[in-house]
Amino acid sequence: MIKNVNQISEQAFLLDFGDEVTREINQNVINTFNFISKKMQKNNPLGLKNCVPSYNKLLIHFNPSKKNKDELINFLNGIERLQTESSVNIDEVEIPVCYDEEFALDIKDVSKKTKINEDLIINSHLSTQFFVYMIGFMPGLPFMGDLETNLNVPRLMTPRLQVPSGSVGIVDKFCVIYPNQSPGGWNIIGRTPIKLFDKNKIKATLLNPGSKVKICKISKKEFLEIQKINE
Amino acid sequence: MSNCYFSVERAGIYTTFQDSGYDFLQHFGVTTGGVVDNNLFRTANKLLGNDDNEPVIEFAYQGPKLKLEKGNVQIAITGDVHFIISKKSENYTDTLGKCFQTYQLHEGDIIDIIATKSSIYGYFGLLGGFKLNKYNSSGSTLVRSKIGPNDGRKIQENQLIEFNKESQNEKLKQISFPTTDKSNVIRVIEGPQENFFSLETINQFYNSPFTISKSADRMGIRLDGNQIISKQSRNIPSEGIIKGSVQVPGDGNPIVLMVDHPTIGGYPKIATVILNDLVKLAQLSFGKEVSFEKVSIETAENLYYENKNNLDEIFKSIKNYNN
Numbered sequence: 001m002i003k004n005v006n007q008i009s010e011q012a013f014l015l016d017f018g019d020e021v022t023r024e025i026n027q028n029v030i031n032t033f034n035f036i037s038k039k040m041q042k043n044n045p046l047g048l049k050n051c052v053p054s055y056n057k058l059l060i061h062f063n064p065s066k067k068n069k070d071e072l073i074n075f076l077n078g079i080e081r082l083q084t085e086s087s088v089n090i091d092e093v094e095i096p097v098c099y100d101e102e103f104a105l106d107i108k109d110v111s112k113k114t115k116i117n118e119d120l121i122i123n124s125h126l127s128t129q130f131f132v133y134m135i136g137f138m139p140g141l142p143f144m145g146d147l148e149t150n151l152n153v154p155r156l157m158t159p160r161l162q163v164p165s166g167s168v169g170i171v172d173k174f175c176v177i178y179p180n181q182s183p184g185g186w187n188i189i190g191r192t193p194i195k196l197f198d199k200n201k202i203k204a205t206l207l208n209p210g211s212k213v214k215i216c217k218i219s220k221k222e223f224l225e226i227q228k229i230n231e
Numbered sequence: 232m233s234n235c236y237f238s239v240e241r242a243g244i245y246t247t248f249q250d251s252g253y254d255f256l257q258h259f260g261v262t263t264g265g266v267v268d269n270n271l272f273r274t275a276n277k278l279l280g281n282d283d284n285e286p287v288i289e290f291a292y293q294g295p296k297l298k299l300e301k302g303n304v305q306i307a308i309t310g311d312v313h314f315i316i317s318k319k320s321e322n323y324t325d326t327l328g329k330c331f332q333t334y335q336l337h338e339g340d341i342i343d344i345i346a347t348k349s350s351i352y353g354y355f356g357l358l359g360g361f362k363l364n365k366y367n368s369s370g371s372t373l374v375r376s377k378i379g380p381n382d383g384r385k386i387q388e389n390q391l392i393e394f395n396k397e398s399q400n401e402k403l404k405q406i407s408f409p410t411t412d413k414s415n416v417i418r419v420i421e422g423p424q425e426n427f428f429s430l431e432t433i434n435q436f437y438n439s440p441f442t443i444s445k446s447a448d449r450m451g452i453r454l455d456g457n458q459i460i461s462k463q464s465r466n467i468p469s470e471g472i473i474k475g476s477v478q479v480p481g482d483g484n485p486i487v488l489m490v491d492h493p494t495i496g497g498y499p500k501i502a503t504v505i506l507n508d509l510v511k512l513a514q515l516s517f518g519k520e521v522s523f524e525k526v527s528i529e530t531a532e533n534l535y536y537e538n539k540n541n542l543d544e545i546f547k548s549i550k551n552y553n554n
Contacts, residue, residue, distance in 0.1 A: 006423060007528055008420075008422070008423050008471060008473070008503060009475060009503045009505075009506070009528075009531070010505065010506050010528070010531050010535045011473065012473045012534050013471070013504065014423055014471070021468045033258065037258075040255060048255075049255070049263075050254060050255060050256075050257040050258070050263070050471075051255075051257075051258060052257045052258050052471030052495070053258060053471075054468070054469055054470040054471055054495055055468040055469065055470070056468055056470075057468075057470040057471065058471070059257075059470065059471025059472070060474070061257070061263075061471075061473055064506070064532065064535055064536075065536075066536070067533075069532075093463075104393040119545060134258075134469070134495065135258060135259055135260050136257075136260045136469070136471075136493070137260060137493050137495055138260050138375075138376065138493065138494075138497035139259060139260040139261045139376050139378070139493065140259060140260055141260050143469070157419065180376075180377075194365045197259075197260070199377075199378055199383075200365060204261075205259045205260070206258060209258060220311075
């Protein structure tokens with residue numbers, strides 16, 4: 001649970017859940033996040049502005065005032081005794097990915113570096129039950145783990161200036177999907193035609209911190225069809 | 232089409248609609264955004280009698296040149312800004328405008344926001360506010376994410392800018408706004424990963440000045456100077472970040488995160504600029520030297536509360552004036 005509450009500025013606390021990056025620690029972060037999020041929805045008595053889960057930390061950003069700060073400290077200190085118990089996220093999402101050569105920009109290099117053939121890389125990706133550790137960097141981008149086979153590939157030496165939107169990238173045991181075109185240093189092994197962030201929807205992101213994700217393989221033809229429907 | 236609008240004859244360098252920014256979206260990867268200089272933003276709306284969070288136009292360096300095509304409206308500019316008003320009724324004779332006071336514009340008038348002087352950001356507001364498509368109740372434009380009013384884009388040449396209502400015959404107001412503190416000392420508190428740096432590096436951070444580089448915008452301000460190299464890993468597991476954080480990437484040149492920062496980041500953070508001084512830093516142009524001074528979190532908080540109270544006091548000095 002919460003190991004430390006550090007005030008890192010006039011307007012923020014950083015809650016520390018441990019040094020490692022594990023699913024167990026991250027689940028604690030997400031449970032606490034869900035608990036606090038519920039508080040934020042009800043007329044926000046603590047003056048919270050943002051609550052941001054990451055691998056092993058939870059950032060609490062508030063409107064600075066003495067009253068807010070004192071009440072927040074009390075609230076945060078009380079959390080441990082409260083049950084933030086598994087408000088387990090049950091949402092499970094299936095995401096179609098096309099691994100065609102034209103989309104899998106780095107799969108050859110990954111295969112060379114790891115000496116694992118392309119089909120096995122794809123199969124490992126397909127058989128993984130992914131878990132969304134956090135969403136961030138850009139709107140809707142999920143950081144997912146843990147790849148069934150840790151391929152141990154590092155980031156690209158020189159990040160790409162433009163990664164096409166929908167690109168699926170891997171680094172170590174993690175996988176991301178770029179919702180929009182963006183610079184990026186992950187090894188791209190496929191692409192999804194699905195929109196992960198749509199600002200016009202009431203719920204703009206497809207995934208939440210804590211969501212479970214399964215990937216299914218589609219052909220280029222299916223990719224283009226789905227893309228057309230989504231436009 | 233509404234019946235009150237400006238046309239944009241020149242857009243300026245980085246001209247966007249902004250308010251206090253987005254809340255409760257950072258966990259979806261949407262950053263807070265919002266005005267860089269909250270003091271000038273609040274002052275513009277106070278002068279105009281608007282709601283505190285009414286969106287305004289923020290510009291950097293060169294501002295926009297706008298023609299009031301339809302309607303009449305009272306406007307105000309806050310900051311250290313060189314601008315000209317040319318009235319149709321005076322056959323478009325240029326009149327130098329003054330910041331921190333309201334002006335009545337009539338149909339056909341032109342306002343040319345030529346440049347900010349010894350600062351970067353300035354604000355243009357009008358009575359009753361702009362007519363905007365808000366996103367999640369905010370009128371703040373996130374250009375990189377293409378979110379917010381104006382289709383998430385900067386204001387473009389030749390577009391129209393609609394506003395909510397006509398205003399005429401309202402009393403003209405002015406306020407004496409204190410000149411900002413010009414010292415180059417930026418106060419910070421200890422960062423969450425100060426322990427990633429050796430004592431020697433930390434001393435160096437506080438004792439040698441940095442220069443504001445050309446790479447400074449709403450996302451972050453990159454500083455040049457002695458390289459600050461972490462003694463531990465150059466990365467941390469990514470975590471949520473806030474504006475003011477001084478993150479140190481592998482190349483050792485610190486970046487002070489500004490309002491459009493990414494929502495999470497994996498670089499160690501040696502310090503956090505206090506809110507009171509962040510505006511001052513953001514308003515310094517490239518090539519200026521700054522040095523950092525460490526204060527306690529209590530000092531930072533007190534300065535923040537003080538500044539807020541001071542501003543409320545200054546607002547009491549708003550008075551009518553005759554043109």
